[in-house]
Structures are given as structure tokens and as C-alpha cells.
Amino acid sequence: MTTPKQHRAQLWHSSGQCRTQCRTCDWAGAWQPSEAAAREEHRQHRRALGENVPPRAPSQAERLRAAEAAVERVRRLHTPAASHPVMAFITDQDEHCPTCTRDALAPVASPCPTLRALDGALPNSDYPTVQEAR
Numbered sequence: 656m657t658t659p660k661q662h663r664a665q666l667w668h669s670s671g672q673c674r675t676q677c678r679t680c681d682w683a684g685a686w687q688p689s690e691a692a693a694r695e696e697h698r699q700h701r702r703a704l705g706e707n708v709p710p711r712a713p714s715q716a717e718r719l720r721a722a723e724a725a726v727e728r729v730r731r732l733h734t735p736a737a738s739h740p741v742m743a744f745i746t747d748q749d750e751h752c753p754t755c756t757r758d759a760l761a762p763v764a765s766p767c768p769t770l771r772a773l774d775g776a777l778p779n780s781d782y783p784t785v786q787e788a789r
């Protein structure tokens with residue numbers, strides 16, 4: 656049994672773009688906006704030739720961006736909404752959380768526990784921390 660040849664990339668940079676050229680065969684990638692994109696294209700070339708190429712682990716910066724985007728999606732779900740006048744009259748609440756509120760006559764006040772949990776972990780936040788909101 657022979658070990659499949661590992662195709663290794665040669666990187667080329669030009670005016671902010673990057674491309675890979677295979678050192679093992681005559682394959683060459685297209686110009687890509689980033690080195691990461693060029694490397695990914697070469698990884699796909701290796702997979703196409705039957706190499707078992709493990710997926711690249713995301714960088715710390717990519718994981719941070721993904722985490723911030725997830726927090727933003729949750730925050731958008733729990734953005735305070737103006738309470739209906741009848742609701743405000745019954746419960747004395749001008750704003751409520753539309754996602755946490757299940758019963759219109761028992762609105763969940765804003766910031767809701769989810770928002771407070773998100774903001775409790777952030778120092779220097781404009782929102783009250785969990786402790787301050789109590």
C-alpha cells in the first residue's frame with residue numbers, strides 16, 4: 656500500500672491578493688482576496704484528489720466574530736418593545752420583551768432575564784448589570 660502524495664501549496668501574494676500553486680502537480684488556484692481563502696482553495700484541490708484533509712480549525716478571531724454575531728442575534732430577539740396601552744395600564748410597564756412574553760396580560764419587563772444575562776458578563780455596558788437590575 657502506498658501513501659497518497661501530499662500536495663503542498665506554494666503561496667503567491669500580489670497587490671493584496673493571494674493565490675496558491677501546487678508544488679506536487681500543475682494545479683494553480685485563482686487569485687483570492689485573502690491568504691485564508693487561497694489556502695482553503697488548495698485544501699479543496701487536495702480533497703478532490705482523494706486526500707483526507709481535516710477541516711481547518713477556526714482562528715480565535717473567527718470564533719470571536721461568530722460569538723459576537725450570536726450574541727447580536729439573541730439581543731435582537733430580546734429588544735424591548737413598547738407595551739400596548741392596555742398592557743401598560745394593567746401592568747404599569749411601558750416596555751416589555753416580545754420574545755419572553757407569552758401572555759399579553761403578564762408581560763416580561765425589559766431588560767428581560769436574557770438581556771440581563773448577556774449584559775451581566777460585559778463590563779462598561781450601558782445596560783444595567785444583573786446585580787444593578789435587581
Ligand SMILES: [Zn+2]
Binds near residue numbers: 662677679
Ligand atoms: Zn496538486
Ligand SMILES: [Zn+2]
Binds near residue numbers: 753767769770
Ligand atoms: Zn427576553
